[in-house]
Amino acid sequence: MSPASSIPSAAGSAVQNDEPGAPTERSFSDPRIACPSCDLVFNVANLADGATARCSRCGQFLTQRRDDALDRVAAYSSAALVMLAIGCAFPFMKFSRAGLENTMTLPQTVMELWYNNMPWLAVIVAAFILLIPGLVAVGMLALSTTLSRGRNPEWLPRLGSFIFHVQNWSMVEVFFVGVLVSLVKIAKLATVVLGLSFWAYAVFTILFTLAITSLDKFQCWQTIERLQSR
Amino acid sequence: MSQPQTAADQGLSSCHTCLKLADSALHHCPRCDSVMHKRKSDSLQRTLTLLITATILYIPANILPIMYTDQLAKTTGSTIIGGVVLLIKLGSIPIAAIIFIASVMVPVGKLLMMYYLCWTVARGSLGSERQRTVMYRITEFIGKWSMIDVFVVAILVALVHLSGIIVFRPGIAALAFACVVMVTMVAAESFDTRTFWDNMEKQDD
Numbered sequence: 162m163s164p165a166s167s168i169p170s171a172a173g174s175a176v177q178n179d180e181p182g183a184p185t186e187r188s189f190s191d192p193r194i195a196c197p198s199c200d201l202v203f204n205v206a207n208l209a210d211g212a213t214a215r216c217s218r219c220g221q222f223l224t225q226r227r228d229d230a231l232d233r234v235a236a237y238s239s240a241a242l243v244m245l246a247i248g249c250a251f252p253f254m255k256f257s258r259a260g261l262e263n264t265m266t267l268p269q270t271v272m273e274l275w276y277n278n279m280p281w282l283a284v285i286v287a288a289f290i291l292l293i294p295g296l297v298a299v300g301m302l303a304l305s306t307t308l309s310r311g312r313n314p315e316w317l318p319r320l321g322s323f324i325f326h327v328q329n330w331s332m333v334e335v336f337f338v339g340v341l342v343s344l345v346k347i348a349k350l351a352t353v354v355l356g357l358s359f360w361a362y363a364v365f366t367i368l369f370t371l372a373i374t375s376l377d378k379f380q381c382w383q384t385i386e387r388l389q390s391r
Numbered sequence: 392m393s394q395p396q397t398a399a400d401q402g403l404s405s406c407h408t409c410l411k412l413a414d415s416a417l418h419h420c421p422r423c424d425s426v427m428h429k430r431k432s433d434s435l436q437r438t439l440t441l442l443i444t445a446t447i448l449y450i451p452a453n454i455l456p457i458m459y460t461d462q463l464a465k466t467t468g469s470t471i472i473g474g475v476v477l478l479i480k481l482g483s484i485p486i487a488a489i490i491f492i493a494s495v496m497v498p499v500g501k502l503l504m505m506y507y508l509c510w511t512v513a514r515g516s517l518g519s520e521r522q523r524t525v526m527y528r529i530t531e532f533i534g535k536w537s538m539i540d541v542f543v544v545a546i547l548v549a550l551v552h553l554s555g556i557i558v559f560r561p562g563i564a565a566l567a568f569a570c571v572v573m574v575t576m577v578a579a580e581s582f583d584t585r586t587f588w589d590n591m592e593k594q595d596d
Contacts, residue, residue, distance in 0.1 A: 191412055193412050194405075194412070195397070195398035195403070195410070195412055197405065198524050198527075198584045198585065199397070199520070199585055199588040200397040200398050200399055200405070200585045200589075201396070201397055201398075201588075202396055202397065202398050202401070202403075202412070218521070218588075219520070219521050219524045219525075219584075220524075221524070221528075254546075254550055256550045256551055256552075256553075258553060258556060258557070259553075259556060261553045261556060262553075263550065263551070263552050263553055265546075265549045265550040270542075270545045270546055270548075270549045271545070272549075273548045273549040273552070274545055274548060274561055277548060279561050279563075279565070281566055282541070282545075282561060282565055282566045285541075285566075285569050285573070286541070286542070286545050286569075289538065290542070318409075318422070318423040321408075321409065321423060322408045322425060325408060325409075329535075329576075329580075330535075330576075332535050332538055335535055335536055335539055335542065336538075338489075338536075338539055339539045339540075339541075339542030339545075340542070340546060342486055342490065342543050343542075343543045343546040343547055343550070345485075345486045346478070346483070346486060346547070347547065347550070347551060349481065350551070350557070353550075378410060379410050382410060382411065382423065385409075385422070389422070
């Protein structure tokens with residue numbers, strides 16, 4: 162991530178630039194962006210590869226241009242999906258005390274809530290730690306591979322809005338901190354052994370976060386628009 | 392000297408889904424077909440309604456047990472605060488601190504900050520727009536971290552299940568608390584920080 166904050170020097174006044182500039186590869190789509198926090202308009206046509214644009218008035222992150230972003234998203238999200246599958250299939254943690262033991266898997270965190278007459282809580286937890294992250298990862302993989310192959314199927318805008326609306330509701334990193342807290346909480350009660358899935362979910366958390374941060378909303382929609390206008 | 396211009400000044404709206412700038416007269420975004428709004432609709436009323444809902448839900452979340460422990464034929468319920476006190480007694484100060492910050496300080500702090508921001512909008516406060524925008528961004532970022540305690544309950548219930556020796560069961564406060572987190576997240580999404588800046592520009596004219 163480049164820390165450089167490089168708004169074109171014309172910043173806020175660049176808005177007069179309404180007539181199309183020199184015919185560059187990026188001039189197919191409107192290079193202006195309104196700050197989502199304060200509505201000021203910026204022209205980001207000259208943003209260099211790797212540079213980040215921030216609002217000069219309120220400091221809001223606007224967009225980051227990264228020419229290899231789609232490849233990164235595809236790589237991170239496909240690896241993340243493999244890790245999520247491993248994370249669901251194998252033992253997550255094993256708890257033993259007085260010669261008895263109990264093995265827990267990731268789907269069981271949801272199922273046990275269900276069996277304990279808390280179906281709504283089971284649905285909420287399943288959505289935040291498995292369903293939403295899984296669907297967003299599949300969606301990001303589909304979106305990034307479709308875009309980098311230059312395809313423009315009619316479902317692309319719907320997929321894009323789904324990903325950008327729902328991604329705020331993924332709580333993989335919060336869940337992982339919850340796992341660490343639980344470990345310390347019960348370490349005094351009994352012996353806890355970490356399973357393969359624990360490590361897989363840890364890696365999933367990292368890869369998923371990298372995929373989300375690599376997918377830039379503004380750049381992604383500019384690419385979609387360029388494909389639409391062809 | 393040309394004043395920096397907002398999208399609204401130029402009769403444009405920014406699509407909340409894809410950030411496309413389009414004519415404010417349009418109802419649907421020409422790029423992604425989402426419904427377009429110049430500002431989030433009824434943001435103050437919606438945010439306040441959701442904040443009050445979350446405040447009410449926060450009461451059962453704290454006074455009812457979040458988890459039950461069946462041990463030696465005896466059932467004990469523990470509340471969020473009870474869990475923190477127990478952890479302090481057991482000497483796990485760092486974990487007690489994490490749970491206290493995530494389950495008490497974050498949700499209460501978030502509710503208070505959001506009420507304050509709504510109040511400044513309602514009375515048309517001017518000044519410190521940037522600080523208030525940053526404050527909003529903090530509430531938006533910390534919101535989901537309050538779910539830690541709910542996840543801890545889910546994990547412990549699945550893991551600690553040795554019939555006859557020790558069994559953990561979830562309590563209704565876990566559901567109430569999950570609802571507090573979700574409702575405050577929706578409240579933050581309904582709030583529109585651009586109203587701070589609109590008020591400032593009205594003053595400048």
